[in-house]
Every structure is written in structure tokens, then in C-alpha cells.
Amino acid sequence: MRPLASLIALLLVVSGCAGDxxxxxxxxxxxxxxxxxxxxxxxxxxxxEMAAAPHALTNPALTRYVQGVACRVAGRYCGDIRVHxxxxxxxxxxxxxxxxxxxxSGLLLRLADEAQLAAVIGHELGHYVQRHSFAxxxxxxxxxxIGAWIGLFGAALGAPGVSDFLRGExxxxxxxxxxxxxxxxxxxxxxxxxxxxxxxxxxxxVWDLVQAEAEAGGKxxxxxxxxxxxxxxxxxxxxxxxxxxxxxxxxxxxxxxxxYRAVLAPHRAAFLTDEVRLRQPTSxxxxxxxxAERDGLDAVLAFHWGEVYRLRGWQDDRRKALATYAKxxxxxxxxxxxxxxxxxxxxxxxxxxxxxxAFDRYLEHAPAATDRVVVEAYIDGRL
Amino acid sequence: xxxxxxxLILLLLPVVLASCAGDTAREAARLHRAAGSAPRIALMPxxxxxxxxxxxxxxxxxxxxxxxxxxxxxxxxxxxxxxxGLELTPAPRSLRRDPALQPxxxxxxxxxxxxxxxxxxxxxNRLPAKxxxxxxxxxxxxxxxxxxxxxxxxxxxxxxxxxxxxxPGRQALGVATVLLIGLPLVEGGRxxxxxxxxxxxxxxxxxxxxxxxxxxxxxxAEPAHETAAALLKxxxx
Numbered sequence: 001m002r003p004l005a006s007l008i009a010l011l012l013v014v015s016g017c018a019g020d021x022x023x024x025x026x027x028x029x030x031x032x033x034x035x036x037x038x039x040x041x042x043x044x045x046x047x048x049e050m051a052a053a054p055h056a057l058t059n060p061a062l063t064r065y066v067q068g069v070a071c072r073v074a075g076r077y078c079g080d081i082r083v084h085x086x087x088x089x090x091x092x093x094x095x096x097x098x099x100x101x102x103x104x105s106g107l108l109l110r111l112a113d114e115a116q117l118a119a120v121i122g123h124e125l126g127h128y129v130q131r132h133s134f135a136x137x138x139x140x141x142x143x144x145x146i147g148a149w150i151g152l153f154g155a156a157l158g159a160p161g162v163s164d165f166l167r168g169e170x171x172x173x174x175x176x177x178x179x180x181x182x183x184x185x186x187x188x189x190x191x192x193x194x195x196x197x198x199x200x201x202x203x204x205x206v207w208d209l210v211q212a213e214a215e216a217g218g219k220x221x222x223x224x225x226x227x228x229x230x231x232x233x234x235x236x237x238x239x240x241x242x243x244x245x246x247x248x249x250x251x252x253x254x255x256x257x258x259x260y261r262a263v264l265a266p267h268r269a270a271f272l273t274d275e276v277r278l279r280q281p282t283s284x285x286x287x288x289x290x291x292a293e294r295d296g297l298d299a300v301l302a303f304h305w306g307e308v309y310r311l312r313g314w315q316d317d318r319r320k321a322l323a324t325y326a327k328x329x330x331x332x333x334x335x336x337x338x339x340x341x342x343x344x345x346x347x348x349x350x351x352x353x354x355x356x357x358a359f360d361r362y363l364e365h366a367p368a369a370t371d372r373v374v375v376e377a378y379i380d381g382r383l
Numbered sequence: 384x385x386x387x388x389x390x391l392i393l394l395l396l397p398v399v400l401a402s403c404a405g406d407t408a409r410e411a412a413r414l415h416r417a418a419g420s421a422p423r424i425a426l427m428p429x430x431x432x433x434x435x436x437x438x439x440x441x442x443x444x445x446x447x448x449x450x451x452x453x454x455x456x457x458x459x460x461x462x463x464x465x466x467x468g469l470e471l472t473p474a475p476r477s478l479r480r481d482p483a484l485q486p487x488x489x490x491x492x493x494x495x496x497x498x499x500x501x502x503x504x505x506x507x508n509r510l511p512a513k514x515x516x517x518x519x520x521x522x523x524x525x526x527x528x529x530x531x532x533x534x535x536x537x538x539x540x541x542x543x544x545x546x547x548x549x550x551p552g553r554q555a556l557g558v559a560t561v562l563l564i565g566l567p568l569v570e571g572g573r574x575x576x577x578x579x580x581x582x583x584x585x586x587x588x589x590x591x592x593x594x595x596x597x598x599x600x601x602x603x604a605e606p607a608h609e610t611a612a613a614l615l616k617x618x619x620x
Contacts, residue, residue, distance in 0.1 A: 038434070038444030052485030137443070144439025148556055148569075156563040 021131045026076040029098075036097075036134045043098035050084050050100065057085035057105055065263045066103060066121075069114055069256075072196045073121045077129065081121075089274040091210060095124040097133035108264060109271040110209055110287070112294060114256025115193070115202035122189030122196075122203070130188065132181045139177050143170050186235065190242050199253035200243035207236045209290075216286030269335065272304040281312040299331035303338045310345055318345050336365035340375065347378065406503055407617040408518050409590040414538065414619050424464070424580075425534035426471040428479050429456050430543040433601060436572055438552035452546070452601035459604070459611035460542065466612075468620055474534050484533065487526045494520050494588065495543055495577055503577075503593035520588040527586035539583055542614060544576030544594075546601055574599035578614045590619055 030036040050056060057063075063085055071078035080099040089106040096102070101124055111117050127133070147166050154162030186203070194200040211232040275284050288305045306324035309317040322345055328338045343358035359379050363372060377383040414422040433448035457473050464471045478484060498520060502513045513519060522530075530539055549557070549571040557569035573595065580590040594613055600606040 032450065033447045035435075035443055035445070037446035038449070041446040041449060042432070042444050048480050049485065049489070052482050137441070141437045141439065141441040141443065144441050145437050145552055146439070148439040149559075152556065152560055152563060 021135050023129045024131050027079055035138075036131070039134055039137065040098045043096040043100060047082070047084070047096065047098065047100040050086075050102070053086075055087045057087040059085070059267070062108075062263060062267060065259075066108075066117070069118050070101060070121050070125075073118050073192050073198075074125055075192070075195070077125060081125065081128065087270075087274065089271070089278050091213060093120050093124055095127045095133075097128075097131070099128055101128075105267070105271045105274065109268065109275070110213075110291075111206070111260070112257070113202075114260040115198040115254060116206050116209075117260065118196060118198045118256075119189060119193050119203040119206050122192040123185045124189075125192060126185030126188030127181070130181070130184055132185065136178065136181065140174060143173065183235075183238075186239060187242065190239060190246070194243075194246045194251065197252040197254050199255055200246050200251075201240065201253075202255075204236045204239040204243060207232045207239065211236070212290060213283060213287060216283055216290075269300045269304075272300060276304050276307045276311065279311065281308050284308050297327065299328045299334045299338075302328035302331070303335045303341070306338070306341060310341055318349055321345050336362055336369070339365060340369075340371075343375075343378065352381075404595045405592065405613055405616065407590070407592045408502055408513070408515055409617060409619055410516060410518055410587070411589055412619050414589075416537070421468075421470055422538060423536040424469060424471050424538040424540055425536035426457065426460060426473045427539055427541045428474060428476045429453055429460075430541075431456065431601070432545045434545070434547045436547045436549050436553050438550065438556045440553075442547055448548075448602050451603075452607070455604045455607035456542070456544070456601055456611060459607040460540075460615065462608060463611040463615045464618070467615065467618060469618070471540060472534075472536065478533065481533070484529065487522070487530055490522060490526050491541060491579075491581075492543075494522065495541075495579065498579065498588070498591050499577060499593065502591065503595075518588050518591055522581055522586040522588070524586050527581065527583045530581075531583040534583075537583055538589075539581045541579045541581065542576065544574065544601075544610075546572065546574045546576075546599065548572040548600075548602075571597055573597055574601075574610065576610075576614060578618075580618065590617075592617060 030040060063083060066085065067081075067083040070081050070083050074081050077099075081101050082099060083101050083103060085108075086102055086104050088104040089109075090104055091107055091110055093101070093103045093107055101121065103120075107120065108117070111120070147163070147170060150166055151163040190200055190203050193203060214232070272288075275287065278284065285305070285308055288301060288308065292301060292305075302324055306321045306328065309321035309324060322342065325338050325342050325345075328334050339358045339362035343355045343362060346352075346355035346358060356379050359375050363369060363375060363379075369375065374383065414424075416422040431449055431452050432444055433452050434442040434444045436442055453476075461471045461473065479488065498518070500508050501510045502518065521527075553569065553571070557567065557571065560569050561567055574597070576594040578590075578592045579588050581587070582589050592614060594610075596613075599610040599613070601610055
């Protein structure tokens with residue numbers, strides 16, 4: 001059994017080594033006869049559907065802005081990358097083998113500035129240029145082939161346990177292979193980030209964000225991200241060191257804070273609402289606390305923060321919700337819905353006069369509210 | 384020895400049976416048409432994926448095969464329909480990219496999944512009301528009208544198909560398995576497809592045929608005719 005195990009290990013190592021493909025040149029599609037063209041064709045079809053998907057975020061100004069950042073990072077690959085924004089909470093982005101770059105709105109909400117966005121795009125660009133999807137599929141295919149042959153010989157020689165041993169090794173090896181790809185994409189992205197004139201320390205900061213959200217007990221996408229990516233601690237360390245070695249005193253370190261905030265501002269309320277609707281209060285509260293510490297509290301964030309408490313409805317949550325709405329009322333641009341939510345909480349607490357007062361103010365601030373009939377019924381006591 | 388042989392036959396029987404599996408459900412034997420003219424049937428751009436099956440069983444989608452198959456199958460379906468006295472008008476490939484029709488494609492794919500599961504699927508998933516002569520699925524009036532406006536036809540014929548082909552490595556593994564273990568345990572390529580005919584006046588799926596077999600080849604023009612004929616067998620006239 002032991003020589004057989006060594007043989008298997010050797011075969012797996014050999015198959016793993018064969019995985020590096022030469023980088024894809026700019027403005028190139030694989031030849032139609034190439035195996036890689038198959039994954040492109042499948043991705044082309046998905047991209048077509050994506051553009052018309054119900055959760056596609058088709059805002060020309062926002063898409064143009066993100067596409068612009070992508071082009072700046074991509075350089076000569078600019079024409080190969082097509083940005084698709086998705087209205088989806090959570091912290092993730094993905095690159096299809098054909099250059100379709102999918103970015104969730106939840107990611108835009110979490111990033112601090114343009115440099116961090118450029119860092120994410122640089123990383124995803126690394127997956128594209130280094131043809132990671134195809135390499136990963138080929139790697140898995142080779143392993144499966146070797147596994148099938150070893151399984152056959154094992155069964156023929158009366159050692160069926162070989163297959164089980166092999167399956168475990170294959171899973172571990174595939175995970176390791178994926179992590180190697182992530183490291184390669186990190187290095188590639190960091191280089192592009194610096195070359196485009198952005199502050200290279202933004203890359204490590206993105207992983208600080210992921211780590212912070214995971215530590216806050218988030219059972220959301222941050223977890224799934226961590227399952228396929230190297231441990232953030234190691235990764236941040238490496239990115240930080242690499243950024244320090246790139247940066248000289250005369251290196252430009254653009255952050256693009258003002259531009260990023262300005263373009264995100266009209267969408268922020270909607271993206272915050274998406275997070276609230278996930279109904280994952282623990283991680284959402286951690287996220288909102290982080291956003292408030294970083295960017296300062298504003299009316300829109302305070303309102304949504306209160307909504308998390310109101311919808312969670314734990315013992316003390318009604319009081320917490322009212323206290324948080326009160327903070328929102330301290331700003332001139334308080335969303336009208338804040339008054340409605342105050343009314344709902346007071347109503348649930350049996351504070352009829354307070355509720356009526358808040359509902360009145362809601363209709364005052366939002367005279368064209370679509371739920372006017374219901375709110376009027378609350379005020380009259382008919383409901 | 385005879386016992387072994389009988390056992391082998393028993394073991395092989397499902398493989399043989401599965402290799403020629405095709406099943407139809409249709410609600411009417413005859414299509415409606417304007418007096419004195421043939422029914423107008425639009426052939427939707429077929430949704431195909433041809434892939435190579437590696438020794439270990441992973442599927443590598445092949446672009447060149449898939450694109451050739453789209454051409455081969457479209458022509459073969461038209462010829463097979465003509466033999467049954469029906470004219471198919473192929474809709475342009477660009478229809479698949481039409482943003483206004485994306486909800487219709489998505490809806491139809493949902494119907495296909497339902498039909499595959501509850502009419503042609505495992506026995507435990509089949510619904511008693513979905514039998515040989517009744518399908519009872521519909522795209523709905525709105526989707527049917529949207530499609531009808533684009534293709535100007537009474538019926539739309541949809542074909543979805545995945546087709547895998549054993550690589551030389553898989554074929555070698557199959558031979559080696561028979562030699563070493565004595566049983567054909569390694570499955571070759573499979574052709575799995577669903578054809579549906581939708582009445583564009585009502586949205587109703589009036590006919591569906593399912594193929595799941597280990598034969599058929601769409602990579603070349605000539606053998607594609609056999610698949611087309613197998614798909615359109617029992618198509619109402």
C-alpha cells in the first residue's frame with residue numbers, strides 16, 4: 001500500500017506542476033478550435049443573460065465610472081474587460097473566462113475609495129490574464145483522469161480503498177491549487193494598481209475589510225470568499241510588504257476618494273437597504289458600525305442602522321431603534337421613511353400619540369407616499 | 384459459466400435499453416392551420432452544448448463542435464420536418480441576444496426543467512396528471528404573444544441538447560476496464576435533449592420529446608440527420 005500511495009502522491013504533484021499557462025495577450029480570443037474556446041462560448045452566453053438579468057444594475061453613470069477605473073488598471077487589456085454591475089448585497093466580485101467582470105453592489109458599498117476598487121479589479125484582471133478558470137478546469141480534469149486510472153488498477157489489484165484515499169488528496173490539492181491562483185492574482189493586481197498610479201497599500205486594506213467582516217461573525221459572503229481564498233492574515237501581510245517594496249517616495253499614491261464618494265452617493269441608500277433586507281443583523285450591524293467609524297455617521301446610514309434593530313426585534317431592539325432614528329433626525333437630510341419607522345415602533349410599543357405624531361410627519365415629508373392610505377388608517381385608528 | 388453469462392446479460396440490459404431511450408408526450412396529433420395552408424412553425428435557435436468527456440468523466444465544452452452542431456442540426460431538423468410534410472422557418476441566432484426576449488428564454492428554460500423532471504424524469508418525480516397525451520404546461524399568453532410578434536408563426540419549436548463524446552483517454556479506460564474487471568463500467572458519451580413545440584396563440588406546450596441515449600453525433604452534417612429524425616419522431620402534423 002505504501003509504494004502505491006507514494007506513486008499517487010507523485011502523480012498528483014506532477015499533474016499539479018503542469019498547470020501554469022502562458023498569460024493571455026491583450027485583445028485576444030482563443031482560437032475557435034482550442035479547448036479554451038469552449039469555456040469562452042459558455043461565458044459569452046452567460047454574459048448575454050447577465051445583461052438582462054433581473055438584478056442587473058444598469059445605471060449608465062455608475063457603470064461608466066467603474067469601467068473607467070477598470071480600463072485604467074487594465075491598460076492594454078482595457079478592451080477585453082467588460083464591467084457588469086449586479087444589484088446584490090455582500091462582498092464579492094468575479095471574473096468570467098471571457099473578460100466579463102461581475103461586481104456586486106455590496107462590494108461598492110464597502111470599499112472606501114477608488115484605489116480600493118482598483119485593487120479589486122487588478123486582482124480579478126489577474127485571474128483573466130493568467131487564464132485561471134481554464135487552468136483550474138484543466139487541472140481538475142487531469143486529476144480526474146489520473147484518479148480514474150488509479151482507481152481501476154486499485155480495484156483490479158483488490159485495493160479499492162485507494163479511491164477513497166485519492167479523493168481526499170485530490171480535494172486538498174485542488175484547494176491548494178486555487179490558493180496559488182489567488183496569490184498569483186494578488187501579485188498581478190498589486191503591480192497593475194501601482195502602475196496605474198493608485199496607492200498600492202489599498203490592496204491590503206481590502207483584505208482588512210474582509211477580515212473585519214468575517215470576525216464580526218458574518219455568516220454571509222465573506223465566509224464563502226474565505227473558503228476559496230488564502231488566509232487573510234497571511235495575505236494582508238504579503239500584500240503590505242509587497243506594497244512597501246513598490247512604493248518609493250516619488251510614487252504617485254492616488255486614492256480617488258472624492259470621485260468615488262460622489263459617484264456612489266445617489267446609490268448608497270439603495271445598497272444599504274439591500275444589506276438590511278439580507279436579515280443577517282449581526283454582520284450588518286458590524287458593517288454599519290465600520291462604515292460609520294470610517295466615513296462618519298450620516299442620516300441615511302443612521303436610518304438603515306435603526307431599521308436593522310427594528311426588524312430584528314430582540315428584547316431591547318425597539319429602544320435601540322428609536323435611539324438610532326433620533327440620531328438620523330439630527331441631520332437636515334433625514335429620509336422621510338425615518339418618521340414612518342418611528343411611528344411603527346411607537347405603535348408597537350402602544351405609544352399611540354407618539355406614533356400619530358411620527359406618521360403625520362412622514363406624510364408631511366413624503367406627501368406622494370405610495371403607502372399613504374395605510375398610514376392614514378394608522379393615524380385615524382382604523383388599523 | 385452459463386450463470387455468469389446470464390448475469391452479464393442482466394447487467395448489460397439496462398445499458399442497451401438506455402442507449403435507445405426516447406419518449407414523447409403530445410396533446411394533439413394534428414396542428415391547426417389556416418384553410419388550405421401548412422402550419423407555420425418557427426425553429427428557435429437551438430440551445431446546444433457539445434463537450435468532450437475525459438477519462439475521469441469531466442466535461443470540456445468544445446466551441447468548434449458546438450458551433451458546427453448548431454448549423455448541422457438546424458439544417459437536419461428542417462429536412463426531417465420536410466419529410467413529415469412540415470416546413471420549419473429558422474429564426475435568426477440574434478434572437479437569443481434580443482434583450483426584450485430574455486424573460487421569454489428564461490421562462491422557457493424553466494418549463495424545460497419542469498418537463499424534464501415531472502414528465503420525463505425519475506418515476507418518483509413524475510406527476511400523475513402529466514401523461515402521454517397531456518402536458519398541461521404553458522409559456523403563458525404574454526410570452527407567447529411577444530414571441531409571435533418576432534417570428535410571425537403559429538408554433539415555435541425549441542430544441543435543447545447536450546451531447547458528450549468520449550475522449551481517446553476515456554475510450555482506452557473503457558477497454559482497460561473490460562479487460563481487467565470484465566464489466567463495461569465506463570460510460571461513453573451521451574446525447575440528452577428535449578424538443579418542445581409551443582402554440583404561439585395560447586402559449587401551451589402541445590408536444591414534447593425527450594432523448595437520452597448513448598448514440599448520435601452532431602459534429603458532422605450527415606449523422607446529424609439521424610438525431611434530427613429521432614428528435615422529431617411523433618411530431619404532430
